[in-house]
Amino acid sequence: MQEKKPWVINGFVGLLGLVAVDVIGTLLLIDKEWPALAIVLALFSIALLSSLTIVQPNQAMVVTFFGSYSGTIRRSGIWMTIPFSVRKKVSLRVRNFNSAKLKVNDIEGNPIEIAAVVVFRVVDSAKASFDVDNYEQFVEIQSETALRHVANKYPYDTFEDGGYSLRGNSDEVAAELARELQERLSVAGVEVMEARLTHLAYSTEIASAMLQRQQAAAIIAARSKIVEGAVGMVQLAISQLQREGVIELDEERKAAMINNLLVAIVSDRSANPVINTGSLY
Structure with missing residues (x-):
């Protein structure tokens, strides 16, 4: 099905024609010379009255005539369309x-x-209706189906x-x-303007275990960053000492200094230094 325009005329023009037909029919009934013509005009007036329809803003009126799709009225206002047709409202609102x-x-x-x-929102009223x-x-069923399919493609x-x-x-x-x-x-003539996740969580039976896993991953990542920074600080300290000639370090003293600096920097507690003041003997 493809949406199309039906036969319509302005409803105010149709109302004027309806009033004119009623006036002529009334005069003919009063005159009593043309009773058959008055009956025909009365039937024509009923047909005109049945063809009037009102379309609200952001609303479509789907017109069918004896089971055949005639078209869709999208413009708001009062209109005159095919007499004795069936009109169905379809909302075009978001x-x-x-x-x-x-x-x-x-x-x-x-x-x-x-x-x-x-x-x-609906963009094709014919597809949405037929x-x-x-x-x-x-929309509800397909939205849940698509959401399940997308969730199965990615990890949490x-x-x-x-x-x-x-x-x-x-x-x-999204x-x-x-x-x-x-x-x-x-296929239903619907345009998807946006789709967003509103809720995402582990199920209750694994939520605590996954929380522990996330905490462990965060601790490991933080420790890795601390170790990386500590190694850079140790390298900077030793190179600066050697460059300025403050002290000559052999390999054993370098190893001891590296060990002490790494312990002091990486430890999650503040370092408590032990000061060697010499020996009595």
Whole structure:
């Protein structure tokens, strides 16, 4: 189905014609010379009255005539269209759909809870009316299906560098979700304007274990950064001492200084130095 324009004329012009037909019919009934013509005009007036329709802003009126699709009126106002036709309202307003919290498995098999909001609108009223039974229900089911499919393609989080994850690449995941939804919903004449994740969490049965894993990864990353900085500080200290000739260090003393500096810098507690003041003997 493809949306098209039906036969319409301005409703105010139609109202004037309707009033004129009623006046002529009334005069003929009063005169009693043309009763048959008065009856024909009365039937014509009923036909004109049945063809009047009002279209609200951001609303479409789908017109069908004896089971045949005649077209869609998109312009707001009062219109006169095909008499005795059936008109169905279709909203063109932007709407939101909030999915329920779905329990799915990510690509690594971890159970997670995920939900999304989809912003959409109808752009083809013919497809929305005739190609699917109920386009609103169709949007709901396809949105949840696409959300499950996208969630199965990525891990919840990446503990190593590189690769996309649901938590770390929310913009990229949302863009892919919107693309997949558009492919699924184009058959219903629906345009997906935006799709965003509104809820993302591990399931309760593994939440505590995954929290410990995240904490361990964070500790390892912090320790690696501290060690990297400590090695640079030790190298700078030894090279500066040798360059300025403050003290001559052999290999054994270098090893001892490196050990002491690394322990003092890397340790998570403040260093307590022991001062050697000499010996009594």
